[in-house]
Amino acid sequence: MMKNWFKSGAPWIWMTAGAVSLSLISVLGLLLMIAWRGLSYFWPADIYEFQLEQGQAQQKIIGEVYDTEEVSTKRLREAGLTIPSSAGESVERLLVKTGNREFVELDFRWILETDIKSAAKTTGIAVFERSKNGNFYGYVKHVIIDGQQADAEKLESVIERAVDINDKALDLQNDEIGAINYRLEKIRLEKRALELEGELTEEVKTQYQAEIEELNKNYQEYEKELFKLRQAANRDAVVVEDMRGELVEIPATQILDVHFPNDMTLLAKTGRFFVQIGKFISDDPREANTEGGVFPAIFGTVFMVILMAVIVTPFGVIAAIYLHEYAAKNNVTKIIRIAVINLAGVPSIVYGVFGLGFFVYMLGGSIDELFYPEALPNPTFGTPGVIWSALTLAILTLPVVIVSTEEGMSRIPSSLRQGSLALGATKAETLWRIIIPMASPAIMTGLILAVARAAGEVAPLMLVGVVKMAPTLPLDGNFPFIHVDRKFMHLGFHIYDVGFQSPNVEAARPLVYATAFLLVTVIVALNITAIGIRNHLREKYKSLEH
Structure with a gap:
């Protein structure tokens, strides 16, 4: 009985279904984890006032709890810290964001549970979001208007x-x-x-x-x-009492926003949550990308991907048409197909090196010498920019579009070609009116795969155009309005920069999750748009199949 069951192939079907289910659960779990860690960054956290007692010294700390962990008491004693004998094998410690960066060494600090004399969510604590030096925590005493x-x-x-x-x-x-x-x-x-x-x-x-x-x-x-x-x-300022008990005058020009999280209701916190998300999407980054928004990175990512799609689609479709409709079935064609397939397996950083050497230095340098000699020795196109990034990723994703388009053409019955030619149409007219419209869903499938890969690439872009902070967008109000020679910001590189190059690692950690979730959202939105266009084309040209 069991032998017949194995011969029927049912176990392999169930194993395949189980593997697919586990993969889906893993992907969904990963996305939920990124979403939770990223979106929680925007929720107004409660602010605590800690009274610390370390030996004879007493200190007041105001801040929000970012993280907690259990630490071995033995490890703490070996580090030279005084731990009460009543403490167990481990002690909880809290990572607290204290802000007020200009008056403390670090705006994050670890606090041991054994040092906490009291902790209270005191009302009236204000959180000031500033254009520099990060957040400021304290009690508002009065304001200064026109001096x-x-x-x-x-x-x-x-x-x-x-x-x-x-x-x-x-x-x-x-x-x-x-x-x-x-x-x-x-x-x-x-x-x-x-x-x-x-x-x-x-x-x-x-x-x-x-x-x-x-x-x-x-x-x-x-x-x-x-x-x-x-x-x-x-002429305007706000006077605040900080955790040291001193009055600090904050210029109004440095203040971007203020809120009182301990005084807010659930509804008010929810409204604040969505406001913070909106600011994250629409504002420019600040403080070495560890604060503020990511609008230039969103714009740069979408602009570069759209430019890449405009470049790769016609080249990929033309190459697929030649290979499938015109090229002879000989060894040269086989070599070309093998080369196309092998291109899909080349590491992306190799494309970046090629783009830097060929597009930037050779092609861009030649353009500068021919059309922009007045700007030399300062390069115009002979330097990394968004156009070279789009071209590099177009070459990177070209095999995907070629293979997908060929697959779509191979599914079109030869009788349709023969019927079109029999009615007096030329081969070019047959291609334009019959073959390409029917293959358009497959073309869009290749474009979807190309967009999904290009939007997440970072390594080649670091060589051909992406930067930590772009002074201006590739699109502005100055003629010719679209400046494809400019450098740009990218969400993928923003994640790398904030996560690994940030001077303030603790502050950057939640921002990494938020930006990663936003990048996934942008990719999904681009793919959904392309899928909608593909489905529309499929319904539009369905009659040709019959």
Whole structure:
């Protein structure tokens, strides 16, 4: 009976189903773990006030508990710490974020349970999110408005005013002043180009000088307005009592937000949770990427993947059409197919080295010599940028698109080709009107696989365009609006940088999970979009199959 059961193949079916189930459970478990560790980063944590007693010394600590762990008392005593004899074999210690980075050595510290005299979630503790030096914890005493002391009740209005002024100053600096600087640099390059061609006449110099004077005049006006905004913001401040018991004056220009987590209801914390997620998605990074948002990294990732898809799709489809429809079935074609398959197994860092050597130095350097001689020796395209990253990943994912497109073409019955030719259509018309539309779902499948792989690649991008902090996005309001020569930020590299290059490891750890979950979300969103397009194409051209 058992022998017949094994011969029937049923055990292998159940083993396969079990392996698939375990794989799905593992993937879901991993995603849930990343989501939990990442999303909990945005939840407003309770702030504790600890009274510590270490021998004769007493100290007050204010902060939020990040982590707890059990430590052997023997290990602590060997490290020179005094542990009471009443303690057991292990002692719990807490990792507390104390903030106030300018007044303490580290904004994270370990506290032993045996040193805690009392711990209370005191109401009225404020958490200030600042543009530098991280969070600040303390009790608000009063505020300063236009140099005059005012009640603490006006705290929100002071911060709203400071944030509004900072936003106006940032917009003025990035838009109006940034556009003037961009145009001045363009004029310098245009004059240099005309000088190299021998066409820089006195009349042209006079025209450029008049434009430069007008731009400088506008620059001075905007600069005065910028100084007025900064002076208005500098007149406001918040006075806070910190954990040392001292009063600290925090300039309003440094404050981005404030909340009182111990005073918040569950509904208020939920609202704050979603606000923090929104800020994480829409803000720029700060403090060496350990704080703030990741919008430039999201934009760079999506922009690079879309540019890669635009490049790889036509090349992959054309190559697949040639191999399947036109190439003779000989040894050369076999070698080409073997080469395509082998390309899929080449390590991604090798593509990065190739992209740096061929695209950046050879192709980009040649473009600079031919079209941008006025900018030399400063490179324009002869330096890593988003276009070279997209081209490198296009080559990386090209075999996937070729193989998937060929598979789709091989499933199209030859009778359709013969029927189209019999009705008087040429081979090119048959390809364009019959073969490619019917193979479009397979093309989209290859594109989905290409996007999934390209969005998660980091190693080659480190050589051909991605940076820790990009000063500007590849898309802005300056002509030609899309600047494919610029460097960019990427979510995958952001995870690597925050997780392994951060000066503050403890602060960066939850941010790694949050960014990883966001990267998975972006990849899923791109794939769902491509799958929707594929299903639409499948339904649209289903009639051709009949």
